[in-house]
Amino acid sequence: MKNAAARSFGEILQKARASKALSLGEAAKLLGVPKTNLWRWESNETKVDAQRLVDIAAAYGLSVSEMFEGNIVVAPTQTDFDRLGEVVEHIELIVQDLDLRPNPKALRTAVVEVLRLETSRVLDTHGTKFDPSRYDAMVYGILGQSA
Structure with a gap:
């Protein structure tokens, strides 16, 4: 580059x-x-x-x-922030169903991975709806639980 x-x-x-x-x-x-x-x-x-x-x-x-x-940095958009909020809310609902509170690092990893994967999917497949629930099994695995 x-x-x-x-x-x-x-x-x-x-x-x-x-x-x-x-x-x-x-x-x-x-x-x-x-x-x-x-x-x-x-x-x-x-x-x-x-x-x-x-x-x-x-x-x-x-x-x-x-x-x-030439320092042009792409700043997060309102859509990015909205999607982050959707992921956090969705994962919080999963956490509420668990018997134990997960490790904060595991929680962070789950949020980051779901946001990264789903954002990439939506960008690669135009016209699809942002849906963090497709990664529930992965989230449970990261949080040390089975789905």
Whole structure:
């Protein structure tokens, strides 16, 4: 993987747009520019002026320094937080059915694994509903119980 210094500014713009899961058309509309302009910036065919850079950073929820440095970190979305809440609630219901309170590390592992697996499944299979219950047997196993 290239480091930030080796990446072109166009690549940084592409990564910033991708971090917000925006298509080229959606991002152009958000920025109020023709799609061809955005494509040219991302392809390094034309340069972005300073004011436009400020606008792009603001539209993508980034700072200008993040754009310059190429340090574009994808922040959790409200959907991510909602899914985490669903997993915690679901696992808490399982815990309430157990005779013993599980080890906190085992509980953490169960939450993290269910969230990781189910998020990957939903992302890989578009149109499917987020459903942490499909991992109940795994959760019971992690918590040291049989389902």
